[in-house]
Amino acid sequence: MNNKIPNFVKTNQFGLLILVIVFICIFSFSTDGFTSRFNIYALSRVVALDIMIGLAMMVVILTGGLNLSLGALGVSAAMFGGWCMESMGIPISITIILVLAFGSFLGWINGFVTVRTGVHSFIVTLATMSIYFGFMTLLTEAEAFRKLPEAFTDFGSLKLFNKYISPLLIISVLTCFVLYYIFKYTDIGRKLIAAGANPDAAELSGISVDRMFIYCHMLSGFLAALAGIMLTARIGAAIPSMAGHLGFDWLLPAFLAPVLGGTLLSGGKVTVFGTMLGAILVTLINNGLYLIDVGEFWVRFFLGIILLGAVLLDRAREYFTVKNSIVS
Amino acid sequence: MSALLKKDWFGLGLVLIFGSILISLFKPAFISPFNLYVLMLSVSLMLVVAMSQMIIIAIGQMNLSVGAIGGLVAISFTGLMEVYSMSILPAVLIGLLIGLACGFINGYITVKTGISAFIITLATLYIFKGMNLGITEAQPFYEIPEAVKFFGNAKIFGPIPYLVIIPIIITVLMWILMNRTSLGRYMLAYGNNVQSSELIGISSTKIVIYAHVISGLLAAIGGMLVVCRLQLGTPNIGDSWLLPSFAAPVIGGAILAGGKVDVIATAFGVILVSIISQALVIFKIDPFFVQIFLGFMILLAVFINRYREYREERRTKVFSDE
Amino acid sequence: GHGVTKVALVPGGPHPYFAAWEQAGLDAVEDFGLGKADYRVPAEWDLSQQNELIESLVGQGYNAVLVFPGDAVGTNKILGELDDAGIPTAALAGCVEQPTQAKFCFGTDTGHSAYLGTKELIKALGGKGKIAHFTGFLVDPNTTLRINAVEQAVSEAGGGVEIIQVIADIDAYEPADEKINAFMAAQGSEVDGIVTTAWVPAVVAAQALTNMGDKRIKMVGIDHDEVVLKAIKDGYVHGTMLQNPYGQGYIGSYVMDKVRQGCEFKADAPWKSTAQTDQFIDSGTVFVDISDVDTYVMAMRGISLEILETFDSTYLNCPS
Amino acid sequence: MSDYILELNNITKNFPGVKALDNANFRLKKKSIHALLGENGAGKSTLIKIITGVYNQNEGKVFLNNQEKSFSSPNEAMNAGISVVHQERNLIRRFSVGENLMLTNLPKNNLGLIDYNTVAKESKKWLDIMELDIDPNTIVSDLTVAKMQLCEIAKALSLESKILLLDEPTSSLSPQDTKNLFALLKRLVAEQDVSIVFVSHKLEEVFEICDEVTVLRDGKNACESEQITNLNRQKLVKLMIGRDEQIIKSKKNIDFTDESLLDLQSINTDLGHKNINLNLKKGEILGLYGLVGAGRTELIKCVLGLDKINSGQILLNNKEIKIKSPKDALEKYKIGYISEDRKKEGLILMHDVLSNAGITVWSNLKKILSFLNDSIVYNKVDPYVKQLEVKTPSYQQIVSNLSGGNQQKISVAKWLASGTDILFIDEPTVGIDIKTKSYLHELIIELSLKGTSIILITSDMPEMISLADRIITMKDFKVVGETINNHNYEEMSSSIMGNIHE
Numbered sequence A: 001m002n003n004k005i006p007n008f009v010k011t012n013q014f015g016l017l018i019l020v021i022v023f024i025c026i027f028s029f030s031t032d033g034f035t036s037r038f039n040i041y042a043l044s045r046v047v048a049l050d051i052m053i054g055l056a057m058m059v060v061i062l063t064g065g066l067n068l069s070l071g072a073l074g075v076s077a078a079m080f081g082g083w084c085m086e087s088m089g090i091p092i093s094i095t096i097i098l099v100l101a102f103g104s105f106l107g108w109i110n111g112f113v114t115v116r117t118g119v120h121s122f123i124v125t126l127a128t129m130s131i132y133f134g135f136m137t138l139l140t141e142a143e144a145f146r147k148l149p150e151a152f153t154d155f156g157s158l159k160l161f162n163k164y165i166s167p168l169l170i171i172s173v174l175t176c177f178v179l180y181y182i183f184k185y186t187d188i189g190r191k192l193i194a195a196g197a198n199p200d201a202a203e204l205s206g207i208s209v210d211r212m213f214i215y216c217h218m219l220s221g222f223l224a225a226l227a228g229i230m231l232t233a234r235i236g237a238a239i240p241s242m243a244g245h246l247g248f249d250w251l252l253p254a255f256l257a258p259v260l261g262g263t264l265l266s267g268g269k270v271t272v273f274g275t276m277l278g279a280i281l282v283t284l285i286n287n288g289l290y291l292i293d294v295g296e297f298w299v300r301f302f303l304g305i306i307l308l309g310a311v312l313l314d315r316a317r318e319y320f321t322v323k324n325s326i327v328s
Numbered sequence B: 001m002s003a004l005l006k007k008d009w010f011g012l013g014l015v016l017i018f019g020s021i022l023i024s025l026f027k028p029a030f031i032s033p034f035n036l037y038v039l040m041l042s043v044s045l046m047l048v049v050a051m052s053q054m055i056i057i058a059i060g061q062m063n064l065s066v067g068a069i070g071g072l073v074a075i076s077f078t079g080l081m082e083v084y085s086m087s088i089l090p091a092v093l094i095g096l097l098i099g100l101a102c103g104f105i106n107g108y109i110t111v112k113t114g115i116s117a118f119i120i121t122l123a124t125l126y127i128f129k130g131m132n133l134g135i136t137e138a139q140p141f142y143e144i145p146e147a148v149k150f151f152g153n154a155k156i157f158g159p160i161p162y163l164v165i166i167p168i169i170i171t172v173l174m175w176i177l178m179n180r181t182s183l184g185r186y187m188l189a190y191g192n193n194v195q196s197s198e199l200i201g202i203s204s205t206k207i208v209i210y211a212h213v214i215s216g217l218l219a220a221i222g223g224m225l226v227v228c229r230l231q232l233g234t235p236n237i238g239d240s241w242l243l244p245s246f247a248a249p250v251i252g253g254a255i256l257a258g259g260k261v262d263v264i265a266t267a268f269g270v271i272l273v274s275i276i277s278q279a280l281v282i283f284k285i286d287p288f289f290v291q292i293f294l295g296f297m298i299l300l301a302v303f304i305n306r307y308r309e310y311r312e313e314r315r316t317k318v319f320s321d322e
Numbered sequence C: 001g002h003g004v005t006k007v008a009l010v011p012g013g014p015h016p017y018f019a020a021w022e023q024a025g026l027d028a029v030e031d032f033g034l035g036k037a038d039y040r041v042p043a044e045w046d047l048s049q050q051n052e053l054i055e056s057l058v059g060q061g062y063n064a065v066l067v068f069p070g071d072a073v074g075t076n077k078i079l080g081e082l083d084d085a086g087i088p089t090a091a092l093a094g095c096v097e098q099p100t101q102a103k104f105c106f107g108t109d110t111g112h113s114a115y116l117g118t119k120e121l122i123k124a125l126g127g128k129g130k131i132a133h134f135t136g137f138l139v140d141p142n143t144t145l146r147i148n149a150v151e152q153a154v155s156e157a158g159g160g161v162e163i164i165q166v167i168a169d170i171d172a173y174e175p176a177d178e179k180i181n182a183f184m185a186a187q188g189s190e191v192d193g194i195v196t197t198a199w200v201p202a203v204v205a206a207q208a209l210t211n212m213g214d215k216r217i218k219m220v221g222i223d224h225d226e227v228v229l230k231a232i233k234d235g236y237v238h239g240t241m242l243q244n245p246y247g248q249g250y251i252g253s254y255v256m257d258k259v260r261q262g263c264e265f266k267a268d269a270p271w272k273s274t275a276q277t278d279q280f281i282d283s284g285t286v287f288v289d290i291s292d293v294d295t296y297v298m299a300m301r302g303i304s305l306e307i308l309e310t311f312d313s314t315y316l317n318c319p320s
Numbered sequence D: 001m002s003d004y005i006l007e008l009n010n011i012t013k014n015f016p017g018v019k020a021l022d023n024a025n026f027r028l029k030k031k032s033i034h035a036l037l038g039e040n041g042a043g044k045s046t047l048i049k050i051i052t053g054v055y056n057q058n059e060g061k062v063f064l065n066n067q068e069k070s071f072s073s074p075n076e077a078m079n080a081g082i083s084v085v086h087q088e089r090n091l092i093r094r095f096s097v098g099e100n101l102m103l104t105n106l107p108k109n110n111l112g113l114i115d116y117n118t119v120a121k122e123s124k125k126w127l128d129i130m131e132l133d134i135d136p137n138t139i140v141s142d143l144t145v146a147k148m149q150l151c152e153i154a155k156a157l158s159l160e161s162k163i164l165l166l167d168e169p170t171s172s173l174s175p176q177d178t179k180n181l182f183a184l185l186k187r188l189v190a191e192q193d194v195s196i197v198f199v200s201h202k203l204e205e206v207f208e209i210c211d212e213v214t215v216l217r218d219g220k221n222a223c224e225s226e227q228i229t230n231l232n233r234q235k236l237v238k239l240m241i242g243r244d245e246q247i248i249k250s251k252k253n254i255d256f257t258d259e260s261l262l263d264l265q266s267i268n269t270d271l272g273h274k275n276i277n278l279n280l281k282k283g284e285i286l287g288l289y290g291l292v293g294a295g296r297t298e299l300i301k302c303v304l305g306l307d308k309i310n311s312g313q314i315l316l317n318n319k320e321i322k323i324k325s326p327k328d329a330l331e332k333y334k335i336g337y338i339s340e341d342r343k344k345e346g347l348i349l350m351h352d353v354l355s356n357a358g359i360t361v362w363s364n365l366k367k368i369l370s371f372l373n374d375s376i377v378y379n380k381v382d383p384y385v386k387q388l389e390v391k392t393p394s395y396q397q398i399v400s401n402l403s404g405g406n407q408q409k410i411s412v413a414k415w416l417a418s419g420t421d422i423l424f425i426d427e428p429t430v431g432i433d434i435k436t437k438s439y440l441h442e443l444i445i446e447l448s449l450k451g452t453s454i455i456l457i458t459s460d461m462p463e464m465i466s467l468a469d470r471i472i473t474m475k476d477f478k479v480v481g482e483t484i485n486n487h488n489y490e491e492m493s494s495s496i497m498g499n500i501h502e
């Protein structure tokens, strides 16, 4: 009886996967444009970014904290990249390395201040959000960098697989696999999770929790910077407003994906592929709602309703599978 | 004295007093009646919003939809008066009813499904805001009765605005609720430890629904107060509430994982944030530096306040374990 | 042989400024026989939401897009992609920076409008006084243009006028209310004039002056929010810089249809230049004060008709 | 009509993957103290939670005063006159003791607001009855574990119920506290007709106060309402574990003149330890005895670098060392610590058995690029988990779903796996059934025979005397005595207590 239902079916990812498939079916039948090459390509780019942003938030949620500075950090890193390429003429590959290092450094600041002062990551990142964004605006004077090397911007509009898929999506999916590997198959990944789940127990078991928390923030900065680079490539320029005022536009997608994906907000549990599926689901619904033409002013309303329905359905699935796995 | 030192609001109180003295030494305009009036206005609006979030923090949850509820009530309130020519009182009552209903929906779904309130209110944030936009199509309502406008502008004595009355009453009631009633204590107990409080016999359903209903009502009041203040019902009301609503209670020592909030310290947190943002204007900070200063000031204030409890706070999580 | 034209008019996000586009589009369908001219609003004021909407519009069969750029630079990429897909586009109400695939920019030169508004303010102040400038998000490139334009107008006024404070990042009502009132409290007695170059600060500042009952401070606002217009009528606000959203939507839709029918822009078309683009057509910016606040709609319509009447002959080469 | 106040018939309770109770019966007579016994995971706590409406049984019936009852919430059970002290601590940590005691029925003034003066007064009454010298305004989180447990009992008493369910109420009490409690319980039964269900792993206690016994084994009744007079220790043990108990004593020859392995020299700490001198020989089990609050746990934590040592030296093999963190201790000096608070510090309750048992060995097992997978960890920890006979459906079981005793086994297993040279073991057998307890004892001795040096903190005197080679007594953050253990219970206990009460 216990083995009747495979383990994967019991997971949140399975529920999400089913939902994604259902929505793909609904939208393909009920709208014209959904399966068009242009639309799928566009979707792949949006999804790519949402996944990356979601992952960047996920790794801080792992510690039981939050990273409100995510958007500000990503934009700052992207602007830094723009400056490197346009003003300094640094080659693309080196720029990317520098940007990722810069993002990790800003993440390190978040982590270091959080761990050392004991002030909550919520407040610390609330403050650094303001600070990073302020410095970015000050230093760039809100000027965009738009004379970026063509090789770089072309990458953002490259079309693969019979022009259906953006290479950005491949980067995001690869990142998912790398993170999955880290969390599942490495010593350090396990320690990150343990530290997030119960810091006291982890510390007494010989794990340096402070260091793990700082790593999580650095990883978050790294991923946010990567998202910044991807967005720069997609837009073809590094723009101060590309994540909205203070980077706010990134915050909701950043929460939605991991939370839908089953990442535990109290820390200690991550689901990399859940986050990926969460991002895909939200993007699909958003896109589908525009296509179905419910009236744009109502898009948000229906998005909310569908999200609510999705989490309720998922809960029903959980209930059902647990009920069926009781030994007899 | 040592009992005083232990209070969450004590450190903040000191920061506020010294901060204010320092600012008024440099800029006497800071304590001019008009400035105090302006300060009180901005404090009173945020106070209600912060309380609306605080009560949810007390039970160890988050309400991302406070702003959306406030906005929905604000435009319903003005819409009823403009489009249906309703008089003020019924419009206020319906506004409160909407807030109550929104809160009830949040609470009911959260407690019945066991899904984290963060997710539920994230979804309802879209729903409430979506209704707001769907109804208004982004157009503000302008026809506000004179009485409402008057309430938003008039002063009682000296620099004290009428508008501050309701927030003060709410703050007092909230203090009583959280410190002197079983309901409030049960909310805190629930926030402290869900499992234990259930074993003690505290009903989760009741606690969670009550907290969300109160939160919804407060958000509704906040929305309507903003209408009084702005004298128009724009669909954007509430959009900028989310972070301040968390910041004030947290600066006031609330633990986001639940079970610890302090009404007075939250009020001080609101005042602190208002003073900081006002100081940035008064000192004519170059707009390009404003964000940077704001960030550092928040950190500084929290450092000073938190210094004494620095070790205890070390790994508190944002969310309670479920 | 190009099929019917289906135009999408896409604003930057939900905002009352653009509301007139809806009727303008419908009227254009009626008057010029387009297939469609729909007002399609991104669910949020957010560049990527706008991009997502535009991308989905292609799937829905729209074949011309008029867009208020969510970002003067960032929107270019998607315009380029639409161009690749054979869909003509133009920037409406605000411009995108060159180089761009947008056929042209039809709207308000934001910098120039701020410049003119400040000029009007200085005139009202009699050439001397202290002024404050309230504006929107710093990261919006238009904000920098506006700050510079206001400074330029002030510097041209000789030494008599001085900017004592710039308050930015107040594109939401509540922070705007807080900061503008704090400003009034601290500097209200010193300042002689206020220029606002974004919608929300204009509304809030007009409201604040009305509430204070202060007619000494001269203010020049922007756009046509009822609060601002009423404050002008009541004498609390000196005037406002109006734009022409209806005309933008109406004429823009018309031109897109022409472009799709194969019309080309003349090589010697009398384009205007702005800081962002040199293919700019002014949809009309007028300053309105108490004398013409009631009749501005007529004035705007006049400007629109004038542009429309001469548009073909001035700008277009059409296949016969 | 029977004279049972509480009767449970054929109760079955399923959890995902576990059948916790299987046709179990339980009958509680009026005015009796009824022991409910069984190994870890036998289903004792589950039974109690079914009585109190925390869980609903899948099958079977509950009768209260001969009427069928089924409580759907703890509140209903409370209102029906059942009060309970659960195995887990259920005090609200940020509330005061007084408020916790009165929480279900907070006294109000005329305005309907809580009257905190009355709260303090009322609760003081119950604290006094428990002979607890605590100010009702103390915040619970400032209390020691033992005090918390006593408060919890006081809280249950304050409901003045006729049925009192006590799930391991004495697990962290000192012998003295336990004695006081028992006197009180006997008085309640005699004077107020209270009926009590008593769960404990300490059989001496059962013989001291109980009159009837029900034993559960794997969720089934091994015996039902047996008179205590018909039983003796051997019989009881056999009922519980299905075989006889083995008494183990450490029999080793430690040469106490040897060089010591670990040496604490005049340690003074931030927490208030004064001039602590301690040395640990290779292969020795050094007992640290003391009443609760003597500062033993704190001393160890200071040594591990979690709190500050102000002066003094720590020598390892005669070389001065500075331990900065438990990580340092584990990785550099091979020192491990088994915490007394398994829920908070010992285990990651939300994670599965494998990752809890393996946490200390990850660093050692990792391959190139920090690679590590489940089977590597499994191979390492499986022998220890097997050896301790952890009862779990699989390695993927979430630890919080295990019974308390099995949780404790996991928190021990992970340190066994880590293979440290020095192990600090803090209260290892709190809440552990006797079968496992003797396994654990065997294991500790075996470890020391293999050369691991152990500092053992336990408040269980018999345990201390059977295991330790040498016993150091602490009181008020100071060392007050040192005795070489001759394993003679009477002699040793009087000498230790002598040290404490000097």
Ligand SMILES: Nc1ncnc2c1ncn2[C@@H]1O[C@H](COP(=O)(O)OP(=O)(O)OP(=O)(O)O)[C@@H](O)[C@H]1O
Pocket: D015, D016, D018, D019, D020, D038, D039, D040, D041, D042, D043, D044, D045, D046, D047, D087, D391, D401, D402, D403, D404, D405, D406, D431, D433
């Ligand atoms: N909430 C739960 N979910 C899943 N399994 C559970 C749960 N609670 C208890 N169990 C399982 O039910 C069985 C009985 O547990 P119970 O806590 O009643 O044991 P116990 O006799 O009290 O043991 P101990 O002496 O260790 O406290 C155990 O196998 C345990 O793992």
Ligand SMILES: Nc1ncnc2c1ncn2[C@@H]1O[C@H](COP(=O)(O)OP(=O)(O)OP(=O)(O)O)[C@@H](O)[C@H]1O
Pocket: D143, D144, D145, D146, D290, D291, D292, D293, D294, D295, D296, D297, D298, D299, D340, D427, D457, D459
């Ligand atoms: N005099 C005291 N005043 C206040 N708190 C004390 C005092 N003595 C000890 N404590 C507290 O009591 C708690 C128990 O101390 P500790 O755990 O070190 O004792 P122990 O000897 O290990 O006892 P056990 O492990 O049996 O509980 C600690 O939290 C300590 O801070």
Ligand SMILES: [Mg+2]
Pocket: D044, D045, D046, D087, D167, D403, D404
């Ligand atoms: Mg138990």
Ligand SMILES: [Mg+2]
Pocket: D296, D297, D298, D340, D426
């Ligand atoms: Mg101890």
